[in-house]
Amino acid sequence: MTNAHARSLRDTLALIAPGTVLRDGLERILRGRTGAIIVLGFDETVEAISSGGFTLDVELSAARLRELSKMDGAVVIDRDANRIRLANVQLMPNSSIETSEAGMRHRTAERVARQTGYPVLSVSQSMQIISLYVDGIRHVIEPSEAILARTNQALAILERYTTRLARTSSGLDTLEIEDMVTVRDVATVLQLLEMVRRIASDIDDYVIELGTDGRLLALQHEELTRGLMAEREFLLSDYLPADLDTATVDARLKWVGAPALLDLAMVARSMGLGGPDGQDLDASLSPRGLRLMSKIPRLPLVTAREIAEHWGSLQGILGATVEELQAVDGVGARRARTVRDGLSRLAEASLIDRFG
């Protein structure tokens, strides 16, 4: 059963992440070697399945949560985790609701979560484990050290991929300038961008779960992935066939599993390149020019877009004079020079890269 006020797993993890009052309370319960069952939401449904205990309306604090959990039964707090509403209550959820758990505490927690739609936490006294029941699943709240280790591992992989991506992307710059791009080159960059996006999304989840314990990792993560979404947008804007938009490519890639993502033809096909099955990886392509112009310092994106749209091909832009560039709406003498010099510098840099 769902409830309009229910929270997603992600939101709930943020609510109980290290650094929050609720997490502090849970840690105290664990340290005190008692158990607990805590409902994160209070409404008529919760009231109707609660029996005994007492009604409260006090601010949530870690110490209070710990004290109230010493008593038998469950504690109910409001959905924003600000106030404690019931304590010492026996929960009587519908016993026909399926539960895969053993032990009354966990069976009850799972059923209450399903029946009310609110997340329910249980702290097992015998196993010293915090479980969260939300969205129809059980999520074990791990100690920060375990999540930190996993995040560090993921960051190391992310770093390897971003380094490879930077190399491959600058290789594509050279090929673009020399007009030698093939489907394979473009698909390789998109493949790496997609891998990076997936690892980054895992790390996002870990960072939420880590709360204040993950601050430094969040900064490192931000630094590694900065600008990558823009890079992806420019790549797609340069190479997608006219009848395909970015959202369609995103939706297609979402369904590509990790092993299939290693297949370049699959990536090419998602972009509508390389023929109907994406197999023609050696077919030539010509970029529209936005991707390369986005690497010119101090060139506003709107101007780069105007120019790319006007010429429709990077080769056309590379061959344009300052005067011709000025003919584009919104491009004055200064901007035209910026583009000209910027492109010359990029061309020079890629030649040095190749022959220097």
Ligand SMILES: Nc1ncnc2c1ncn2[C@@H]1O[C@H](COP(=O)(O)OP(=O)(O)OP(=O)(O)O)[C@@H](O)[C@H]1O
């Ligand atoms: N329906 C319920 N409503 C509120 N609290 C409950 C309910 N069922 C169990 N509990 C709480 O859980 C405590 C432990 O119950 P029980 O030993 O049956 O569960 P358990 O799942 O084996 O627990 P644990 O894993 O903590 O050892 C009870 O003393 C009570 O405080």
